[in-house]
Amino acid sequence: MSASAPQVFLVAGESSGDELGARLMRGLADATGGAAAFSGVGGPAMAAAGLTSLFPMADIAVMGIGPVLARLPTLIERIRRTADAAIAADPDVVVLIDSPDFTHRVAHRLRAARPDVPIVVYVSPTVWAWRAGRARKLAGFADRLLAILPFEPEVHRILGGPSTVYVGHPVLERLAALRGARSLAPERPPMLLLLPGSRRSEIGRLMAVFGATLGRLKARGLAFDAVLPAVPHLRGEIERLAADWPVVPRLVGPDDKAAAFRDAGLALAASGTVTLELAAAAIPTVAAYRLDWLGRRVVRFIDIPPALKPIVPVRSALLPNLILGRRAVPEFIDRDCTPDALADALVPLFADGPERRDQLAAFAELEARMALPDGRRPGEAAAAAVLDVIARRTLRLP
Numbered sequence: 181m182s183a184s185a186p187q188v189f190l191v192a193g194e195s196s197g198d199e200l201g202a203r204l205m206r207g208l209a210d211a212t213g214g215a216a217a218f219s220g221v222g223g224p225a226m227a228a229a230g231l232t233s234l235f236p237m238a239d240i241a242v243m244g245i246g247p248v249l250a251r252l253p254t255l256i257e258r259i260r261r262t263a264d265a266a267i268a269a270d271p272d273v274v275v276l277i278d279s280p281d282f283t284h285r286v287a288h289r290l291r292a293a294r295p296d297v298p299i300v301v302y303v304s305p306t307v308w309a310w311r312a313g314r315a316r317k318l319a320g321f322a323d324r325l326l327a328i329l330p331f332e333p334e335v336h337r338i339l340g341g342p343s344t345v346y347v348g349h350p351v352l353e354r355l356a357a358l359r360g361a362r363s364l365a366p367e368r369p370p371m372l373l374l375l376p377g378s379r380r381s382e383i384g385r386l387m388a389v390f391g392a393t394l395g396r397l398k399a400r401g402l403a404f405d406a407v408l409p410a411v412p413h414l415r416g417e418i419e420r421l422a423a424d425w426p427v428v429p430r431l432v433g434p435d436d437k438a439a440a441f442r443d444a445g446l447a448l449a450a451s452g453t454v455t456l457e458l459a460a461a462a463i464p465t466v467a468a469y470r471l472d473w474l475g476r477r478v479v480r481f482i483d484i485p486p487a488l489k490p491i492v493p494v495r496s497a498l499l500p501n502l503i504l505g506r507r508a509v510p511e512f513i514d515r516d517c518t519p520d521a522l523a524d525a526l527v528p529l530f531a532d533g534p535e536r537r538d539q540l541a542a543f544a545e546l547e548a549r550m551a552l553p554d555g556r557r558p559g560e561a562a563a564a565a566v567l568d569v570i571a572r573r574t575l576r577l578p
Contacts, residue, residue, distance in 0.1 A: 185215035186570050189271040190222060190231065191262055191286060193240045193279030198223035200302060200350060200562075201277050205229040207563030219269050221262055234265055240282050255282065263289035271297065272570045278303040284321075291321045298323040298569050302562065304344070308335045308492045312485045315341030324569045326562050330503060330549050334491050345565050348558030349550060351453075351460045358441045358461035369403040370445030370530060373463065374429055376418075377450040378411055385470035386450055387421040389519060393448065395426035396523035402530055406430065407444070409437040446529040446536075448522060451497040451511060459500040459509065459546050464529040464539040466522055467498055467511040500546055508542035 188208060192201040202225035208216040209230070218230055223237035240258050263286045266274050274290060274297055276283035287299050301322040307315045308331070315336050318325060322342040327333055333344040351358075372394075376386040394406060406429035410418045415431065422429055432440055441461045449455055451469040458465045484492050493505045501507050510525040512518070528535035552561050 185212060185217070186273065186567065187217050187219075187269065187271040188566070189266045189269050189274045190218060190220040190226065190277065191266075191275070191279075191283050192222045192226060192237065192277040193282045194237070195223060195225075195241070196350075197277035197279055197303070198225045198237060200558075201226045201231075201275075202229040203350070203353065203557075203559030204275065204277075204302070204562045204566065205231065207557075207559035207561075208566065210560070211563050211567060219265070219271070220274075234262060240279070258282075259285045259289070262286045263293070266290050266297075267293050272573070273298050273300055273566055275300045275302055275566060280305055284318075287321045296573075298573050300324045300326060300566055300569055301342070302326040303328055304332045304336070304341075307339060307341065308332070308488055309484060312339050312488075315339035318342050324565060326565055328558070329499070331491050335488060338487050338491070339485070345561075346552075347561040347565055348552045348556070349456065350558055351456050352550060352552070352558055354438075354457070355460055357438045358457060369405050371440070371443050372397075372404040372406050372526075373440055373444035373447040373449075373458075374406055374408040375447060375449035375454050375458075376408070377452070378414075380414060380417065382450050382469075383414060383418060383421070386468060386517075387418070389468065389470065389517060389522070390448060391422060391425035392519035393522040393526070394429075396519050397526060398426050400523070400527065402527070404445075404530070407432060407440050409434065409440055446526065448526060451513070453499065455509060456499040459543045462540055462543045464536050465509050466525045466529070467509055468517045468522055469497060469511075469513050470517050471514045500542070503549055504542055504546055506542075508539060508546075 190201050192198045201222050205218055205226060206229055220231060221234050221237060222231045227233065235258065239254060259282060267290060276287055276299065290297060299322050301318060304325055304327050305314050319340060319342040325336060325342045325344040326347045327344050328349045330346050333346055336342060336344040374390055376383050376390050406427050408429040408431050410431045411434060418431065444463050447458050447463050447465040449458060449465055449467055451467045455465060455467050484495060492502060494501055494507060496502050496507060496511060497513055498509050498511050500509050512521050
């Protein structure tokens with residue numbers, strides 16, 4: 181095959197990877213005039229883009245030590261089956277999307293059997309914060325790494341990782357949907373967007389803190405419209421936990437989340453990818469997180485290697501802060517995550533003052549750092565990188 185009609189084998193193991201895979205597939209289809217052919221493992225988004233999955237992605241979308249151990253025989257069989265299918269397909273390239281516990285094991289089997297087939301890894305492990313040695317291990321089987329954070333190519337260069345190219349974060353695909361003509365209009369209270377997390381464990385640790393924080397804001401005489409987007413499977417639990425809050429939030433469903441982002445004046449959010457969405461939407465934010473016992477043990481071992489300090493100069497749990505290299509978004513983790521501390525940080529964001537303006541200026545800088553050249557979208561950039569790997573294989577270039 182040639183780069184104009186590539187055979188591409190893809191593997192995604194969870195919903196976020198499924199979305200990345202679907203955008204990559206559409207980018208490849210556009211770049212090849214629909215000539216690209218796909219096989220592998222994916223979810224509903226990749227199916228809609230033209231993939232017939234070897235088996236349901238739910239078979240391998242397992243998180244947590246307990247669930248993984250319970251399904252270990254199935255996972256081992258799926259690793260073997262996926263690697264065997266990739267070998268049999270004889271593709272021009274194999275693209276492994278996130279889910280390293282699964283996809284990297286597939287990669288090792290494939291590399292041993294077919295060292296001539298190029299392997300592209302899409303999404304870098306957090307080698308800049310945890311187990312830096314993984315970068316060199318990646319270089320042992322990955323011909324190209326597609327990074328979604330702009331500082332990661334330099335990180336892998338320093339750590340001896342694989343050849344890495346920044347292809348943009350998926351949040352860049354959703355800028356138009358997230359942004360609105362928001363303002364702090366004096367005639368109506370601002371919308372305070374509450375995002376306590378999308379997992380039951382996160383919600384269980386943060387809901388009480390968020391509720392007490394609203395009580396502190398109310399006691400200070402602040403008026404606001406509290407809105408909380410809730411995923412369907414957790415809506416009942418969220419309603420129960422918020423029922424006795426001093427200010428009961430208005431719950432909205434996933435279909436209304438983008439509208440809430442467009443209208444929000446400020447946000448209180450769990451640390452995670454959502455903080456990057458909030459920054460992209462230019463919503464001044466305070467971030468919070470409570471760790472469980474395992475998280476506290478892991479955090480003790482997280483440290484940025486000295487060689488990376490010029491690239492990742494700040495120790496933070498927030499992607500906007502890591503990309504900017506400074507604490508632009510206030511974050512309160514674990515024991516620092518108290519209602520008083522959160523309220524103190526939120527109060528200045530209700531007014532058009534220096535704290536709010538500083539965040540908005542930082543978000544504009546963040547957008548510039550994350551932007552791709554020529555206005556390309558992440559799916560297009562990822563497709564170009566994959567096609568370059570195929571072309572180099574055809575021309576026998578390094």
